[in-house]
Amino acid sequence: xxxxxxxxxxxxxxxxxxxxxxxxxDVLGDIHIASRTLSKCEAILASVREKGAQKVEGRxxxxxxxAMDSAAVAALIGQTGAQIxxxxxxxxxxxxxxxxxxxxxxxxxxxxxxxxxxxxxETPPWYANYEWKKRxxxxxxxxxxxxxxxxxxGVVNAxxxxxxxxxxxxxxxxxxxxxxxxxxxxxxxxxxxEINFREFTGTVYSWQDGAWQENAxxxxxxxxxxxxxxxxxxxxxxxxxxxxxxxxxxxxxxRFWMGFGAHYxxxxxxxxxxxxxxxxxxxxxxxxxxVPLKVVKAVLPxxxxxxxxxxxxxxxGDLVRGVKDGQEVEVFVYNVADHKDAYLEVGSQGIxxxxxxxxxAAAMLIAQGDWDAGTMRNVEELDPKPFLAILxxxxxxxxxxxxxxxxxxxx
Amino acid sequence: xxxxxxxxxxxxxxxxxxxxxxxxxDVLGDIHIASRTLSKCEAILASVREKGAQKVEGRxxxxxxxAMDSAAVAALIGQTGAQIxxxxxxxxxxxxxxxxxxxxxxxxxxxxxxxxxxxxxETPPWYANYEWKKRxxxxxxxxxxxxxxxxxxGVVNAxxxxxxxxxxxxxxxxxxxxxxxxxxxxxxxxxxxEINFREFTGTVYSWQDGAWQENAxxxxxxxxxxxxxxxxxxxxxxxxxxxxxxxxxxxxxxRFWMGFGAHYxxxxxxxxxxxxxxxxxxxxxxxxxxVPLKVVKAVLPxxxxxxxxxxxxxxxGDLVRGVKDGQEVEVFVYNVADHKDAYLEVGSQGIxxxxxxxxxAAAMLIAQGDWDAGTMRNVEELDPKPFLAILxxxxxxxxxxxxxxxxxxxx
Numbered sequence: 001x002x003x004x005x006x007x008x009x010x011x012x013x014x015x016x017x018x019x020x021x022x023x024x025x026d027v028l029g030d031i032h033i034a035s036r037t038l039s040k041c042e043a044i045l046a047s048v049r050e051k052g053a054q055k056v057e058g059r060x061x062x063x064x065x066x067a068m069d070s071a072a073v074a075a076l077i078g079q080t081g082a083q084i085x086x087x088x089x090x091x092x093x094x095x096x097x098x099x100x101x102x103x104x105x106x107x108x109x110x111x112x113x114x115x116x117x118x119x120x121x122e123t124p125p126w127y128a129n130y131e132w133k134k135r136x137x138x139x140x141x142x143x144x145x146x147x148x149x150x151x152x153x154g155v156v157n158a159x160x161x162x163x164x165x166x167x168x169x170x171x172x173x174x175x176x177x178x179x180x181x182x183x184x185x186x187x188x189x190x191x192x193x194e195i196n197f198r199e200f201t202g203t204v205y206s207w208q209d210g211a212w213q214e215n216a217x218x219x220x221x222x223x224x225x226x227x228x229x230x231x232x233x234x235x236x237x238x239x240x241x242x243x244x245x246x247x248x249x250x251x252x253x254x255r256f257w258m259g260f261g262a263h264y265x266x267x268x269x270x271x272x273x274x275x276x277x278x279x280x281x282x283x284x285x286x287x288x289x290x291v292p293l294k295v296v297k298a299v300l301p302x303x304x305x306x307x308x309x310x311x312x313x314x315x316x317g318d319l320v321r322g323v324k325d326g327q328e329v330e331v332f333v334y335n336v337a338d339h340k341d342a343y344l345e346v347g348s349q350g351i352x353x354x355x356x357x358x359x360x361a362a363a364m365l366i367a368q369g370d371w372d373a374g375t376m377r378n379v380e381e382l383d384p385k386p387f388l389a390i391l392x393x394x395x396x397x398x399x400x401x402x403x404x405x406x407x408x409x410x411x
Numbered sequence: 412x413x414x415x416x417x418x419x420x421x422x423x424x425x426x427x428x429x430x431x432x433x434x435x436x437d438v439l440g441d442i443h444i445a446s447r448t449l450s451k452c453e454a455i456l457a458s459v460r461e462k463g464a465q466k467v468e469g470r471x472x473x474x475x476x477x478a479m480d481s482a483a484v485a486a487l488i489g490q491t492g493a494q495i496x497x498x499x500x501x502x503x504x505x506x507x508x509x510x511x512x513x514x515x516x517x518x519x520x521x522x523x524x525x526x527x528x529x530x531x532x533e534t535p536p537w538y539a540n541y542e543w544k545k546r547x548x549x550x551x552x553x554x555x556x557x558x559x560x561x562x563x564x565g566v567v568n569a570x571x572x573x574x575x576x577x578x579x580x581x582x583x584x585x586x587x588x589x590x591x592x593x594x595x596x597x598x599x600x601x602x603x604x605e606i607n608f609r610e611f612t613g614t615v616y617s618w619q620d621g622a623w624q625e626n627a628x629x630x631x632x633x634x635x636x637x638x639x640x641x642x643x644x645x646x647x648x649x650x651x652x653x654x655x656x657x658x659x660x661x662x663x664x665x666r667f668w669m670g671f672g673a674h675y676x677x678x679x680x681x682x683x684x685x686x687x688x689x690x691x692x693x694x695x696x697x698x699x700x701x702v703p704l705k706v707v708k709a710v711l712p713x714x715x716x717x718x719x720x721x722x723x724x725x726x727x728g729d730l731v732r733g734v735k736d737g738q739e740v741e742v743f744v745y746n747v748a749d750h751k752d753a754y755l756e757v758g759s760q761g762i763x764x765x766x767x768x769x770x771x772a773a774a775m776l777i778a779q780g781d782w783d784a785g786t787m788r789n790v791e792e793l794d795p796k797p798f799l800a801i802l803x804x805x806x807x808x809x810x811x812x813x814x815x816x817x818x819x820x821x822x
Contacts, residue, residue: 186685187681266681271681271685273598274707274710274711275710276706276710283709284706286705288701290709292710294695294697294699295701295703295706296685297695297696298696298703299687299693
């Protein structure tokens with residue numbers, strides 16, 4: 001049993017995490033939030049107070065910390081008495097925050113794979129480049145570390161496990177992520193443009209026929225007929241969960257598909273081909289050294305600013321195919337979330353909401369003991385049922401569509 | 412009779428001007444070239460020497476000058492003994508260079524309207540905002556100043572005058588500029604991207620029905636059936652020559668049409684809508700102040716670098732409609748130039764070639780006395796015949812297509 005949460009980060013996802021922790025502070029205890037910019041933490045706590053989000057009386061505190069400084073994070077863990085750290089800062093700080101948890105014994109949760117700011121895209125073997133190198137140390141010290149516990153990666157890993165647990169044999173896992181919402185701007189990314197674009201500028205890796213396959217971005221389209229959002233075109237992409245699912249289910253094909261409209265692809269393609277998505281500096285005629293991607297980020301809307309006008313729904317799920325009692329079976333496990341509902345509840349758009357609610361569910365499971373594994377785990381290595389049960393209750397209900405129809409997963 | 416030429420500027424057009432001046436130095440005398448960056452002037456003169464371009468022995472000298480400093484330009488005119496200044500520097504230096512000519516008595520030639528770097532686009536009355544304010548002073552001091560003596564503006568103004576001289580009444584002048592060449596890159600502008608994009612980000616002004624009409628860029632397309640390059644789509648644009656032709660022929664509709672492919676329009680539209688063509692600084696997340704347009708310029712190919720691989724042709728001309736002997740008549744006066752021919756002759760692509768050859772023809776006419784007007788003139792205010800005769804001889808032959816067929820203009 002652990003309690004008291006320290007949230008690292010103060011972006012759109014951190015806002016959702018703070019609200020959801022406050023709503024469940026009877027389980028989680030004190031809520032601390034820390035980032036490089038104290039005022040952003042304070043603004044988030046002000047929004048939590050304004051919504052009256054706290055379930056019971058309890059501490060809500062903002063702190064300044066440089067999350068790249070592991071000792072500073074460890075000191076803050078000690079000072080706050082937090083036993084659970086939810087890291088929703090930039091993907092560049094995973095390893096320093098994880099080290100601070102190993103140092104102090106606090107449980108660690110994150111929502112995305114570690115990235116090196118100098119590299120445009122990680123290459124195989126991904127988790128094994130950074131996080132998994134600390135797996136033995138976590139086990140030795142009894143430190144719980146849950147990797148990739150957002151929606152995707154995260155909930156979709158639990159969906160895969162749930163479906164596979166109901167089969168004798170798994171053949172393929174296709175994760176499909178569709179945002180059918182509309183923000184009404186000419187162009188915007190749903191989270192930090194720098195991270196968003198970096199995700200799509202490298203080689204697309206998928207696990208098929210027992211080996212890594214390489215494709216270019218937007219090379220492989222597929223149309224999906226989905227609940228609520230209808231038929232949507234998605235493209236084969238690389239994504240964190242492909243890496244751990246392929247390691248845990250090497251016998252299955254593992255693919256990730258993300259929906260993109262023609263307009264997004266066009267803008268992305270123009271920017272990429274012109275060199276404006278480069279993280280490498282260029283020099284202007286006036287001699288100024290500038291990173292083009294940072295200028296693109298500066299001219300695009302702040303993703304958080306999209307929330308008030310965002311309408312429509314997301315649909316994210318796993319189509320899992322396998323064999324049960326000698327028959328080929330397939331099941332689609334999914335959630336549908338609504339942008340406007342998310343804004344009304346926590347002041348954020350749906351993409352932040354789906355990413356921010358699951359790590360709070362994971363924290364609750366650590367607090368209750370169910371997921372306090374005492375070692376490092378990806379989500380599919382943990383029992384999915386208590387996780388999905390909490391998500392049903394706190395805003396992200398799970399549904400299933402298979403040969404028997406479309407229904408709540410635990411109906 | 413004037414001689415000795417000072418070229419201001421050291422870009423792609425200046426390279427053509429230097430080569431052409433050298434090829435005609437029996438008429439023009441000494442050739443001086445000056446810009447902010449001495450090494451660029453020296454590189455141009457090296458290329459002139461390498462091609463053995465000089466017709467007769469003569470001086471070829473490079474100088475450093477800040478063309479925004481009128482006194483420095485005047486001093487350089489005095490020091491070099493230049494009696495003719497060809498200004499092909501940035502459009503921001505017209506007025507300081509013109510002032511230096513008025514100060515010293517040298518003849519002045521330029522190829523584009525003056526621009527204020529702080530304004531994205533000039534508004535009516537254009538030439539009257541800057542250059543024409545000095546017209547009386549030029550007349551009083553007997554200083555020859557020929558404005559807009561490139562191809563467009565420049566040769567197309569002479570084409571209009573030639574056609575109008577053959578009619579009793581002019582009804583309309585449509586200038587059509589098509590570059591049907593291919594540079595083989597994903598995207599590039601044919602001259603300085605900063606100037607190129609600024610030209611198309613403002614309101615499109617045309618002179619129709621005796622008044623200025625306003626449209627948006629790419630709002631008004633028209634397909635043109637042209638010699639050599641075939642049917643081409645062009646769009647109504649604002650352009651320098653519309654301003655002076657409308658003042659000299661207010662009874663005629665005056666329109667400028669530039670050809671753009673769907674790919675150019677798409678890239679331009681994406682960049683413009685994202686705010687990346689703005690000349691106003693933005694601040695990055697790291698606090699760096701950057702002008703987006705300057706970053707776009709930095710990632711695009713240097714226009715001069717396109718020359719070696721550029722293939723295909725340009726077609727630029729005037730469709731003039733009017734009345735002759737009571738009958739409605741129409742004539743298309745035009746030139747077709749070839750990118751590869753330009754590169755082989757002077758090391759530049761065709762767009763620079765068509766812009767750089769005409770001011771040298773104008774300088775030769777000043778040297779010979781034909782165009783040494785002793786006052787300020789736009790090209791259509793001067794006799795077009797000696798100008799077109801020199802252009803025939805030095806690389807830009809004029810052709811005519813009308814009811815009688817397609818032929819050399821002076822056939």
